Amino acid sequence: GENVEQHPSTLSVQEGDSAVIKCTYSDSASNYFPWYKQELGKGPQLIIDIRSNVGEKKDQRIAVTLNKTAKHFSLHITETQPEDSAVYFCALPPEGISNFGNEKLTFGTGTRLTIIP
Amino acid sequence: DGGITQSPKYLFRKEGQNVTLSCEQNLNHDAMYWYRQDPGQGLRLIYYSQIVNDFQKGDIAEGYSVSREKKESFPLTVTSAQKNPTAFYLCASKGAIITGELFFGEGSRLTVL
Numbered sequence: 001g002e003n004v005e006q007h008p009s010t011l012s013v014q015e016g017d018s019a020v021i022k023c024t025y026s027d028s029a030s031n032y033f034p035w036y037k038q039e040l041g042k043g044p045q046l047i048i049d050i051r052s053n054v055g056e057k058k059d060q061r062i063a064v065t066l067n068k069t070a071k072h073f074s075l076h077i078t079e080t081q082p083e084d085s086a087v088y089f090c091a092l093p094p095e096g097i098s099n100f101g102n103e104k105l106t107f108g109t110g111t112r113l114t115i116i117p
Numbered sequence: 118d119g120g121i122t123q124s125p126k127y128l129f130r131k132e133g134q135n136v137t138l139s140c141e142q143n144l145n146h147d148a149m150y151w152y153r154q155d156p157g158q159g160l161r162l163i164y165y166s167q168i169v170n171d172f173q174k175g176d177i178a179e180g181y182s183v184s185r186e187k188k189e190s191f192p193l194t195v196t197s198a199q200k201n202p203t204a205f206y207l208c209a210s211k212g213a214i215i216t217g218e219l220f221f222g223e224g225s226r227l228t229v230l
Contacts, residue, residue: 009157036219043121043207043221044160089159104175105219107152107160 004092006108013080014116021111023090024072030093033066033073038087038110047088048075077113085115119144123208123222130202130229138193138225140208147212149191150219153177154205163206166191195227202229 003026013019023033031052036044050057050064050073057064063076077084090108121142130136142149148167152160162175166185180199185191191210195202205226209219 006159034218041223043209043223044219045221046218049218104162104165109157109159 004090004106004108006090006111008111009109010112010114012114012116015080015082017080019077019080019084019113021075021088021090021113022072023074023092023108024070025092026071032093033064034091034105035062035064035075036089036091036107038089040086044089080115082115082117085113087112121208121210121220121222123206123225126223126225128225128227130227132229133197135197136195136202136227138195138206138208138227140191140193140222141189142191142208142210142220143189144210144212144220145188146210146220147188148210149185150209150211151175151181151183151191151193152207152209154207154224160207163193202227 004023006023011019034049035047037047038044048057048059048062048064050066052068055066061078064073066073075088087110089110091105093105124139128136150165151163153163154160161177163177163181164172164175164183166172169185169188172183172185180196182194182196183191205224207224208222211217211219
């Protein structure tokens, strides 16, 4: 599968400050880049995704930026709140979009984000 | 409410025993997946199925088996051949669009004693 590196593995941020998590990938023609959030004891949930025809996408306090030339995409959380504490995963489908259901997402190793009140 | 149900949430088994984890979805999704989660290793794909009566091995299929006899159900059996079965197991499904959201269950934590 696609090789994806996620950094940092842990991140502590003061409430109200911003958090940034970055994923780099090695070689992919993919044009779909999702981010998932996993709260304690639950399954991951999609929070935002981006396609390669845009460089940035925002949804309220979260945003994702994509640099296909440098092969990295980042999750930005602004004005962090205690409920943002969770593990965040980036993911990448292999070798672009082929037929439905055939994309086996490769997940990053996760970032444990802790918001300090 | 539509969603994915995994059971049991916690499971303890003795070494050498096979165990079966249940995954049921009422989202009418064609594709279903099983992932294993270990600390610091993200989510690794065990098996996936795109359609009833068909499934493919993922990256770490050794020691596991699955079946897909019904669209709604995709049970995972952890066999005695799996060397390190203690882990958190996640089932997911996805609708029939090329890219789109994976919907996850709440997971099953298996501990082998």
